Amino acid sequence: MSHTEYDSSSAQLIPTQRSRIKRIPQRGQYDSTAIYQILDEGLVCHVGFAIEQQPYVIPTAYGRVGDKLYIHGSPASRMLRSLQGGIEVCITVTMLDGLVLARSAFHHSMNYRSVVVFGKATVVTDSQQKLEALQAFTEHVLPGRWDEVRPPSSQELQGTLVLSLPLAEASAKVRTGHPIDDEADYQLPVWAGIVPLHLGATEPVSDPRLPLEIPVPGYALNYCRCAPNSNS
């Protein structure tokens, strides 16, 4: 996304016991720029937490500001109520980039980029930081939208619970490229390669209650979840 600039002096995060990629370690990345780019392109994260050994995985929107990941919702949400108690959380963002078709069933795979973040979330109480987080949610999905819509009222601000997770203990895992077949299988008469996948958008649908004279804004008309690294 063109609105995002990444620091050229990207930091290497130190892998920990839980964030280190163990399966196929050469796919692991600990560079904060690589991690931020995946987080900025993704739209939905999966939040994992456990209550008395019972795991829950809940999809939700998110935003990033610097080295903080924000999630939000109603104070009545079971997930947010649990997390604000200071328990451990694992947040995962995954983007599917392609199907990888091998000559054997066994070597079929997928190309993907994912980020896993570990830590404890804290409640954002400062109202300025809370507003900054809410802006990040909107701008993350629709750059330019925030300035056009009615901003949150103080009541809405109070009625939203925002949690912050430091992007300190995180890792990315990336698979790219063609299938790796067993050497003997390369002579099989089977098509092999990649079916590239992406998140596509089609023509916006106006709310039926919208007056006809309000045009579709450009960021909605040509919505494209472009890879951030194409511009940085």
Added chain:
Amino acid sequence: MSHTEYDSSSAQLIPTQRSRIKRIPQRGQYDSTAIYQILDEGLVCHVGFAIEQQPYVIPTAYGRVGDKLYIHGSPASRMLRSLQGGIEVCITVTMLDGLVLARSAFHHSMNYRSVVVFGKATVVTDSQQKLEALQAFTEHVLPGRWDEVRPPSSQELQGTLVLSLPLAEASAKVRTGHPIDDEADYQLPVWAGIVPLHLGATEPVSDPRLPLEIPVPGYALNYCRCAPNSNS
């Protein structure tokens, strides 16, 4: 997907304390057909489990056969090693269907379909059932592919750990439609509506080691993750 037929005598799953949708309960669905359709259209699930209160959320492929969800991988995988010990798991599949642009920042939302499954996974030891699961992984992603590729050798079969999770304690959550704005906001001169999203595929890329005379199969050339309910 046209290869999938859903039983017209769909069962209602009984919501439990952990599977019942608590936030915005009218979005909850417990009908097995609705749950199966979402699982069959999705490609990646997020597997959540906890080891000593530490949650992990790992993306992976999956397959469904009847009322069983299968995941698989290397026996060396931390996730699979943990799960085969019989601990609780939560598996979530999410598909993003659209961005919902409201007139206020607060009422922005997303249209989505998600399924959450709770339970304990068991190791599939019967080799016939294991083969059926592996077929389901391939056919789930690429209907028709299984019959064209080299099937798993007995060594590959032995080297793959397959886990089965019953689709007994599960729920779907679905948001559709336009934004719901505060009544006073409908007069604001702000565009509102939906940007529809889907998983799109572009032209397949042949493996450089592929002989030129092998054509791209139809299921890869016109890859479409169509909604199963369009055919059933």
